[in-house]
Amino acid sequence: MAERAQPSSEALSQLQVVEIGSSAATSYCARLFADFGAEVWKVEPPAGDPLRSSAPLTPGGQSAWFAFLNFNKSSIVIDPADPEAVKRLTLLIEDCDILIDGRDIDGANCPLVDVAAMRQRQPGLIYLEASWFGREGPYAEFTASDSIVRALAGLIKLVGPVEGPPLHAPDFQTGVLAGLWGFIAAASSVFARMQSRAGRSYSLSIFEACISLSEYQLFEAFQRGEVMCRIGINRFWPNFPAGIYETKKGWLGVTTITPSQWRAFCEMLDLPELRDDPALVLGADRLQHMEQIERLFIPRLRRRTAQQWFAEGLKLKIPIVPVPEISDLLQDKEKIDRGAIVPIVLGKERALTAGSMQRLTLTPPRRGGKVPCPGGRQGFTSSRPNSTTGVSRLPDCSGPAEQPLLGTRVIDFSMGWAGPLCTRTLADLGADVIKIEAIQYPDWWRGVDRRPDYVNRQMHEKTLRFCMMNRNKRGITLDLTRPEGLSLAKRLIAGADIVVDNYSVDVLPKLGLGYGVLRVLNPHLVVISMSAFGTNSDRRGCRAYGSTLEQGSGLPSVVGTVNGPPVMSHVAFGDAMGGLNGCAAVLVALIHARETGQGQLIDLGQVECMMPLAAPWIIIQSLCGTSTRYGNRHPQFVPHGCFRCAGEDSWIAVAATDAGMWQRLASVIGRSDWAADPSLKLVDRRRSIEDTIEGAIEAWTRKRDADQVMAELQGVRVAAGVVRLPIDLLQDRHLRSRGFFQEIERSFIGAHLQPSIPIREGARPHSIRRAAPTLGEHNSEILADLLGLGEVEIAELASKGIIGTRMLSEVELRQGRRSRETST
Template sequence: MGVLSHLRIVEIGSSAATSYCARLFADFGADVQKVEPPAGDPLRRSAPLAPSGQSAFFAFLNYNKSSIIIDDKDPNAITQLRTLIEDCDILVDGRDVESADCPLIDIAEIRKRRPKLIYLEASMFGREGPYAEFAATDSTVRALAGLIKLVGPVEGPPLHAPDFQTGIVAGLWGFIAAASSALAQVQGGAGRSWSLSIFEANLALSEYHMFEAFAAGNVMRRIGINRFWPGSGPTGIYETKKGWLGVTIGTPTQWRAFCDMLDLSELRDNLVLVLPENPPPDMEQIERQFMPRLKARTAREWFAEGLKRKIPIIPVPEMPDLLQDAEKKERGAIVPVLLGEEEGLTAGSVQRLTLTPPRRGGRVPAPGEQQAFANTRTHLTGTASASSGCLDANREPLQGIRVIDFSMGWAGPLCTRTLADLGADVIKIEAIQYPDWWRGVDRRSAYVDGLMYEKTMRFCTMNRNKRGITLDLKRARGLALAKRLLAGADIVVDNYSVDVLPKLGLGYDVLGTLNPRLVMMSMSAFGADSRYRDCRAYGSTLEQGSGLPSVIGNPGGPPVMSHIAFGDAVGGLNGCAAVLVALIHARTTGQGQFIDLAQIECMIPFAAPWITIHSIGGMPPTRYGDRHPQFVPHGCFRCAGEDNWIMVAATDADMWQRLAILIGRPDWATDTSLKSAEARRLVEDVIEADIAAWTLTRDADEAMSELQAAKIAAGVARLPTDLLKDRHLRSRAFLQQIERPFVGLHPQPSMPIREGAGPYAIRTAAPTLGQHNGEILSGLLGLSDAEIAELAKEGIIGTAMLSEGELAKIKKMSSA
């Protein structure tokens, strides 16, 4: 029996986002009833297909669910569907993406009778705005979201990753919305109604570049396969004597260790490479010096060497490597899945709750098949009181939840930012000796004295709606104050290396005794019990080690990364989902627990279809470049002007005919031999040449307007900076203007989940260093002004970052 076994979920319509959202509930025991038409969910026909013809992507999205067939032509169809919905706790609706012949039903009328019902409705772009009626695919959405243009060779075309990304990211956001509502109901709240924009959900992956561009004022550009703007520090995939090696160098210490490892003393002190405040280096020249040396040893050998030197490097696995990884199976990152009579493997739940773990794999339901799971749901029917409905109307779902945030960078802060956006009181703990490294890693006096650490947009973006305090946890008084805060908290989140908090005396063995209802999550790169637990990692390391690069790129080419720090945002969203599940359990039972979230495992779902195909048939994944396993044509085509591109896809025969007519080939539209995608693939080069000739004469936005007017899936390949003035985002008030000291008025992204027409308001800007020391120490812990002043005098708290020289002086004094 799972922690969510008291919930019944009904899933209608067809979209990867809503399917994944519902499956996350099934992972923890919820009874998920998937409504399908007699022909089945269209996603059952999504490539890649197993030898039996079953969709590997559908399998990943839907194991452990039940299936109910409702024929919209049946006179009783509406009654059947209404009865099903009225008996559920959460309705997940993907009809706006693909109706899947779902009978028309009045959700608003049902919610009047069932005010406890939680409702989540997904759409590609939201119900309003210039893009609202756009025909779209996964790749056209990612093109518009700034996630394609920066990837690939300098000359183009931009390279897109396989079409299984937007639904996974958006599904996580949908789950966060619905799970936070379920948590609010534990405390007596009414139901909530959410809308989810799949496009806006995926901006979580591009917002880092988006706001760095706002701060720097530069226009990013594509600088080559496995290279990322602005190119400071080697971040990419490199060939070795055997296998490929992922490398990410982000600090001066790592750069020096990397040079020492390769015996490159002449480069060792060239810190222009790793300080982002400096101009971009000539990475091609730098790579020419170290790439030949990497070929002297295997990827595995370099990895072992990197572990000793604390360098973020990792072997880049192929599919067989993933399937043979015993640790991935032991931890539940790769699990068995049954597709009819075929037994395969797929990506498992990555929300590794240790007390109430998720299911490990399962069966994909045949159309109409019910799966028997123990269910203890006890939802209350009838009407909620007027007071509870009014209360919810003025309260965020996580109001009253306290979070202690020990995280830095992107992944952990995104997790806690999302909790804060939903109403939690998040207290971010830094130290003047070691503040959040997204304030900057430059410790030179000019940087520190100029207060540059208060001016980084990346920090401001990830830490809004939080309160900030500084505590030196290496000093007894600082540690004692932290424990007092933790004693009254609901959640603690850290994304340090696995041993950092335990060595300080803040491990779960201590904190669980101090506060038995505390949910503690460690967001390490590989997991607390992993044999790689000591490996240093960034978001890029997680992508490099996930298996995803092995399925991206052109046939015969190298593995290709799709985003410089893809793993960070994905880890943050998965972390948020995990703590919400654990908190539901804690609020109903009084039991806290430890969550061992391995961020690298959070990336494996993006490779799930190829894991399944390879596990069943043993075939290596086909690399399609910008083409597609199902849609023909499909690609990124050059438009007029310099480096302007548009993603175009024909998803069915009717769309193909409209595209052929639009580009001036009506003969193709009437040619019955080209009706099927398989037939068009035989002449794909010719088709692409004609599309390219058509787009090349048009401005990218003009081409998109013409294509969308004909209901053809198309999206301009945007730069992240373009999103700051995107007309659709502007119409939906997605960017909110916030005032902050040292930065001034600046934009902040909204959450992609909404309860009304507008986004959740951003309440406060990111804290300055130690901004809320007095407020928290006096207001929560009852310290006097004199005690607080003494803490500041001793350097246990403070509001100014210490420079390299000041740190060295303190270390010298403490060792004397």
């Protein structure tokens, strides 16, 4: 047996990573490795990474975006004109564990190297390459930017005023989102290599990574047959109210989904006429009366401050939260203490920014660091592996295709979106995920309706959102409030590698499954608590959804126009970001556990996972005491925005990311005089006439179909993308050509589509091996095969309601409670 490596306070300190090319996604991916101690070498040309000039800039002229993406890395300058350039780069790569390649986004004058040949010579090398749209497909050669990709992925059209234009969030989202996916691919490959010694090669589509956010709305719209449209700032179908509202002092984020939350909200505001109206019980019903409802409750909210309403909401279990400004985050002691806000050094400047949100408690991430100057090296001491450690580079032996986590078992105590996305990703990568529900309290994404008709027609088995988020898993029902169910759960945990929990922080401890108990059951266990605010947060008792997390993150304060309200950019952004950060954290802890035998607790605060999306503004605020909103404009690119096309609510996103692109754009729209004017090559000169430029663009676009505009502009290498609805993605020609949506069969709904993950080991997407489980579908299989129970024991559990395959109605729940109270 291989000797165990010595425990390290940095989980990935034995890894060496090389980053080539220039891409926000690959830079963020590499920085996540640096956060946990890996030695990361960033290869730059003599002029430096092009992202070093990305706005917004600090008073000292440093890029805030580059700083966030690159602290704790070392830089090495390789001049492609140097005769030894290829040799130097080849030697650097051949000595590393992971090569992260952003050249398809921007080559950054990187010397040409034959990666395929290097992988043959070094079969343990893990390789990740990123591109906007993937190597194949109709969009493969498109020119793009962050906003263009988000427009095409259905992430812009539903935001903003009803009349338009759709409203962009700041241009820093795809790098964080796709960077997380890249890290998940590479980290899972590190884990697989500890067993098979073989490296893996992944490609990452940034466009497909963005669909992690829009897939929920896509399938909701598809199943309900309703036309999802833009219904106003801080309004999103299918729930209402779920937005941001002004109070006596400050802004308040509100989300009401369940009937009980709506009733409590109305009671808090002393509005019995709304509470008792049977036509307003469900969120979808309230959407039909938005103006009428807001006229009644908005004046009431202005009577008290956001903090006062928050305190009241805690008592009533209403998902409401104060909406902070960036300045509030910088003064938030809890976020500083938790490492959500960290110090960084940029040349002679010292700033604050968002830290690493993967909150491992035994091997925590670094808290801040130094941004390298070109050619600058960090002062860390590398801990390179020897021939007996788990991550050593040994000759290749084949591992299971597509399943780097094969042989890993996950016990899944999660519901809704965030936790199930974490575990779905683990399952997609080969882990055996056992989802634990109860017939008394199944996953609420099956539906919150407990009326007899809903239950008897088994409508809880027909929700596409649940099926989408729980594929590739096995399902069991256990009543954890009863000793028999709790005992079986403990036996499953004793044989597992990972436990995932996204309940409120006190739920599992009250059931007898707190971390202290789990650690005794299984010392090697990785346990992640994915609560909204963190296990020790002052806000730990706050009920929260993905919308609550966005509202409380600071991001809305940098979205929208200068004099407008803070703006939500998604119906439930926080869920997907929490899920992907949770998966990334689990993989780091899993690598450490496999190498050292030590399990640990991960204390993930999902609200913190949203903060990297505002990271550049946090840096600027910390240095300047202020930050700027740009609306649909951009601090660096002119023009940049959404422009109306022919047809109803039809829009195109356009971005001129350099002077050459501006000239080609001007020529296409018939302004050859602008194209020939040398002064307009300068961004500042174009910004002085930005209104005029935008008017000319829209005069040209509004006479044309949006897809025609995209084709014409992309034909001359101008970044442009149609502003799609999420449901439009089902017919997207690029996604169809790449087989992104896969058809599978499932009981109760038959054939249905599933989205793929955005990382691939070959030309085709990872296969979907099984449909989402029906309620309790694998009870007998798991209890018999894993725990050794016989048929009689399993039947007795079913007769007692410990397990089952049918959801209980509200009436049956009450009857069951009375029966147990009587028997005791």
